[in-house]
Amino acid sequence: MATTKFDVTKHIFVPKHIIISDREKNQLFKTYSITLRELPKIYSNDPAIKHLKTKAGDVVKIVRKSPTAGETVYYRGVINA
């Protein structure tokens, strides 16, 4: 059967992933007084961020659709697979 390539970031289950700059990163760590290690993790080869070409140490901002708050922001630290 005929096939086409599908961009997984368009799927309804996949929220928007954005890499944040170093400045935003430091701001984030400061406001919550945390370190990179304490953030939830995401692998650099995760299908949803593959196209972003992330490296370990980056922080990905995730804008989720939430049934309670409308939109929520979540952060994940990138780790190597």
Added chain:
Amino acid sequence: MTNEIFKEYSKQLPGKIIDEVKASVPKNITKAKLKAIFKEIVEEYDSMNVAPGECVGLVSAESIGEPGTQMTLNTFHFAGVSEMNVTMGLPRIIEILDCSKSPSTPMMEIHLKSPLNKGTGIKEFAEKIKETKLKECLKEISVNIGNSTLEISLDKNKLKILRVTSAKIVKALNTSLKGYGVRETNDLIIIKPRGKEDTVFNLFKTKEKIKGMYVSGVKGITQVLPVKKGDEYIIVTAGSNLKVILELEGIDPVNTTSNDIREVATVLGIEAVRELILAEVSKVIDVQGLNVDIRHIMLVADTMTISGNVKGITRYGVVSEKSSVLARASFETPLKHIMTAAISGERDTLNSVVENVMLNQMIPIGSGLPKLTYGK
């Protein structure tokens, strides 16, 4: 004018509340009145926030567990079609939270693009997706003991629907059978062992083997069922193969979903898994007519996906991630945990609840959380 106030409060309140306020206040409201309304809302919202040190995990566990006792223990349910079952109820909840390798009833909901979603040609399309084995497109398969050959006569109608030619089947048979010659005559495919004659026992064995040969369709999809959902047609399948299905032409990949957690993790990533856990658990709870606040399920879903991999709530999953030896030992197999910790010389800093309960100390929850420190 009033937009500024909305903007100002969007930092303090979630977007959904702002939208609700926007929708319910009159258009020509004065600035002062709107401000007064927002003041009330912020006060109410802040009083509803979870207090620091509140043990949210425990509250979640109780809030999911208590309605769980009311759940029908074992229900199978599928929109009135008896031949296709879906695990629901408690077994399904356990399956999701334990994150077992393969769900007992993997399923997909395939959404379609026009014109298939109007129902035209959906039956043929569904047939094409379904994994078809040779035995399903046979009229007859017989063993000719005299010539020591197998004779296959194919179901031409079925092949037409699947758009498979008999030549393709002959080719597939040739590659999968070693030591046999495959030849096509008018209506029959004749399989003859090369060299000396085969025993009758071996012939029968080969016959059974080729019955299960893959002919067409998507591997893993064992049943297909076109159903009408809302005002469009979708295909519900038993068996799941997200990777292949998402790239097929004619389907709507954006809305197509699977209920296999591990498969979604590899194809769509960790955030998609969180969404799936949320959707699947609340589906089970809703079907049973129970009412669990979605925030509890969110907490569980977040915990399961925190490490970048999906981890079940088992001793191999999230429990093994705990830093405290005593906390791990208090869950399951205590001896094993204590022994390995002793061998590797682990330290327990007593930061969490269970280990402090064991040692009869103040637990870091609620008023036990704050500590005194010296100012500089």
